[in-house]
Amino acid sequence: MPELKSRQVSQLPPLQAIRVFEAVARHLSFTKAAGELGMTQAAASYQIKLLEERVGAPLFLRRPRQIVLTEAGQRMAPAVSEAFALLGGAYAAARSGADGMLCVSTLLTFASNWLAQHLGSFQVAHPSLAVRLDTSNRLVDFAREDIDIAIRSGGGNWPGVEVHKLFNADFTPMLSPKLAATIGGVKEPADLLRLPILDPGDIWWRDWFIAAGLPVEELAKRPGSSMGAQAYEANAAIAGQGVAIVTAALFKAELADGRLIQPFDLVGDDGHAYWLVYPQARRNVPKIRAFREWILAEIAGQ
Amino acid sequence: MPELKSRQVSQLPPLQAIRVFEAVARHLSFTKAAGELGMTQAAASYQIKLLEERVGAPLFLRRPRQIVLTEAGQRMAPAVSEAFALLGGAYAAARSGADGMLCVSTLLTFASNWLAQHLGSFQVAHPSLAVRLDTSNRLVDFAREDIDIAIRSGGGNWPGVEVHKLFNADFTPMLSPKLAATIGGVKEPADLLRLPILDPGDIWWRDWFIAAGLPVEELAKRPGSSMGAQAYEANAAIAGQGVAIVTAALFKAELADGRLIQPFDLVGDDGHAYWLVYPQARRNVPKIRAFREWILAEIAGQ
DNA sequence: TTCAGGCATAAGCGCTCCTTATGGGCCGTG
């Protein structure tokens, strides 16, 4: 659309020159304005001259000890100042306003079993930061979604992002004490075979069974019912519906208050872990740095 | 004032990037925005990336077939657009607004005896141009006064200005027919000696007397009374108070209607002339070009 | 008269910003 192009080009003034004009009009001094803008007096003089040529009229009258605005300059100055105030405000708002809202994409399980219990201390430490949680198991693409930082599970090798390991995604069977009591307690791995297995198709079960020396064929026979999130399976386990295989680190509260028990110390580990990830380019953004430092300290401290 | 400097520098965004942002936000397309701004898509991409780094947050989400504003971008876009509208308006107003007012500095005599009678046709030809006359005999300095164009009398060799000769500042005696009748008509130069000479100390009288073969000693004896402007002396002459030596070209109307007569064809010429002058740099400014072309045609046509 | 303050101007160069070229991702179509 060439007509748009020519229209715009001719309609907008040289911006750098306008910025200088605004400062000079405010100070009524080339030297002072140049100082404010961090450049030399000669540069200011150059820009004003440039702008005057573009406008087609002098903007300042050069009087011996000072300069004054011409009529044309007087007409232009107020609007220009206002425009820059607007621009500066919008820019500042975007800078700090963006800092006021932290969008965290997190896995459902992590959100309900870890963040929900810890986020309070982050809010206390950063009261001006509003946290928006976006829980989904999708692998977020920072370029396509309005997400600042994410919790992911996996191998930790994603390109273009900064990663910090939170904890290993090891896994171990867990069940309610009441369910365990129905068979007189779970003493050894084989006891599990006498109980319902939640999501027996899960590769974790297979890995753990192998590690525990149990026959994996058993699993195949079980009716499959994947709920797709540890939190759901854990709830089923708490309700006594079966044994779930989950990451122990995410259920410390349930273990502590006895809703769940972890019958064996043996944990499986497929090399996966929970990671904190965010775009490398944004590692120094205040709110991202704040969240990173908080969560790493929180993980290390517990 | 270093604190001002740092404040400003950090507060204002990179303007070129902001301009690109405004266009991209309007089109929601890098390619189209780049087209509007007359640059390549790569350049727009570069500037947006730059701005995003400065703001500390992404401004657009890159979706497959289009881009959308992030929250931060949405906050910034309206204010930025408004600011640019303001800027564009102020700039356009200064460009055309400056064209709407033409400040002419002119000699008193020229204003009252030539411009006053001709300016009407200029107004008709350029109805949108308001002309402000600044009559004074000072030599205006375009850098110090808010003047677009000037009429000057002199040798025509001024530095830094464009000059056009309007007519020679030749001079010749003029008087009212009634005064001439009091001595039975003015037939030859010597007749003037029998009449009052207005401003006899004027160098023009001396030059003309010499050219006419009259004794200049006569002039020295006369009581001096310079009025400093031809218009005043001409008025005195019209009132019959004496003989004035003035530039004939400026009194064509008075000659035509008989208020003044020019008894001799002999004119003095000291090499001076009336000139149209204006800053060289502004020779192509529309209103200046308009006035120049008009006055030269007017002079040539009469 | 000299000095200080302020703007204009010239020369020179660095750095921003733009261009060209290329690649990748996604969508529609044959």
Place this chain on the structure above:
DNA sequence: CACGGCCCATAAGGAGCGCTTATGCCTGAA
């Protein structure tokens, strides 16, 4: 299902804008 088109990202390279330094001029004050 593969291909072409559309759009954005990125890298490398170059041009010109816009800055700096240096200097001069003018004016008003001491």
